[in-house]
Amino acid sequence: MLKKSDPIEPARREILVSLKGTGVHRGGRWLVRNVEFDIARGEIVTLIGPNGSGKSTTARTAIGVLKPDEGSVTRMPGLTVGYVPQKLAIDWTLPLTVERLMTLTASHPAAEIGEALDSVGIAHLARAEVQALSGGEFQRALLARAILRKPDLLVLDEPVQGVDFSGEVALYELIGAIRDRTGCGILLISHDLHVVMASTDTVICLNGHVCCRGTPQTVVASPEYQKLFGARAAGTLAIYRHHHDHTHLPDGRVQHEDGSVTQHCHPDDGHHQDHDHHDEAGHAR
Ligand SMILES: Nc1ncnc2c1ncn2[C@@H]1O[C@H](COP(=O)(O)OP(=O)(O)OP(=O)(O)O)[C@@H](O)[C@H]1O
Numbered sequence: 001m002l003k004k005s006d007p008i009e010p011a012r013r014e015i016l017v018s019l020k021g022t023g024v025h026r027g028g029r030w031l032v033r034n035v036e037f038d039i040a041r042g043e044i045v046t047l048i049g050p051n052g053s054g055k056s057t058t059a060r061t062a063i064g065v066l067k068p069d070e071g072s073v074t075r076m077p078g079l080t081v082g083y084v085p086q087k088l089a090i091d092w093t094l095p096l097t098v099e100r101l102m103t104l105t106a107s108h109p110a111a112e113i114g115e116a117l118d119s120v121g122i123a124h125l126a127r128a129e130v131q132a133l134s135g136g137e138f139q140r141a142l143l144a145r146a147i148l149r150k151p152d153l154l155v156l157d158e159p160v161q162g163v164d165f166s167g168e169v170a171l172y173e174l175i176g177a178i179r180d181r182t183g184c185g186i187l188l189i190s191h192d193l194h195v196v197m198a199s200t201d202t203v204i205c206l207n208g209h210v211c212c213r214g215t216p217q218t219v220v221a222s223p224e225y226q227k228l229f230g231a232r233a234a235g236t237l238a239i240y241r242h243h244h245d246h247t248h249l250p251d252g253r254v255q256h257e258d259g260s261v262t263q264h265c266h267p268d269d270g271h272h273q274d275h276d277h278h279d280e281a282g283h284a285r
Pocket residue numbers: 026027031049050051052053054055056057058086
């Protein structure tokens with residue numbers, strides 16, 4: 001069992017997915033380009049960025065739903081993925097119980113379903129109609145469905161959408177507990193540009209490319225944020241400080257610190273500072 005306080009030694013990192021110079025071209029344009037990051041077993045990577053910045057595209061490319069048009073995506077042989085998409089293609093006019101939702105795409109023994117629902121705290125809702133669930137309960141049901149696959153990698157596309165602030169804290173606690181208990185890697189997409197899950201090992205800020213990356217700063221260390229979020233949330237949420245060396249112009253071009261303007265941004269285009277290639281722990285990327 002892993003604990004938040006047990007950092008994984010670089011030599012022991014078991015890489016689940018590795019993206020190198022990855023780009024996806026659709027509809028005549030690059031949706032994302034030059035995306036680089038790894039997810040190791042037991043690590044949490046959070047993708048943030050404005051709407052349309054390529055977070056879902058990147059996550060779907062990482063798990064092999066989309067094929068990259070340049071660069072590479074390497075997955076550990078036999079990798080099992082549990083994916084919770086942003087939207088589910090479900091016919092909401094038909095009645096559907098939570099139990100049935102668990103077996104829509106794969107069958108699982110009843111005992112395992114009960115265990116999964118129990119582990120996300122909604123065992124009592126097994127026979128409830130999915131349509132009647134609250135936002136937080138629905139996200140828990142989707143999490144239970146994903147962990148039933150016993151994934152090496154859990155990919156969660158905006159798991160706190162439609163959930164209020166205290167529900168968000170509880171969901172992040174649950175996601176952290178799943179990581180600690182199973183040791184899986186987690187790729188998390190956040191709708192918030194600044195507040196991320198505290199146990200995140202690496203935050204990647206996307207806007208068609210990796211704008212900056214680093215580790216979040218715990219809220220516990222800052223009395224002003226503690227006051228803002230409350231003591232419980234302060235252990236679960238963290239602030240991510242952006243370190244951009246460029247600005248995105250309204251027409252999609254990129255203005256660099258030296259004043260020059262380019263169509264895109266590339267790590268090796270000579271406009272970037274060293275911190276674009278390193279995370280805040282100093283790991284070369
Ligand atoms: N198959 C496709 N063909 C053309 N454009 C696409 C395709 N899929 C996605 N896009 C566009 O790519 C961009 C990135 O989409 P993506 O869903 O990855 O962004 P996102 O960061 O997850 O956004 P959000 O926060 O709104 O969910 C968007 O402008 C979207 O319209």
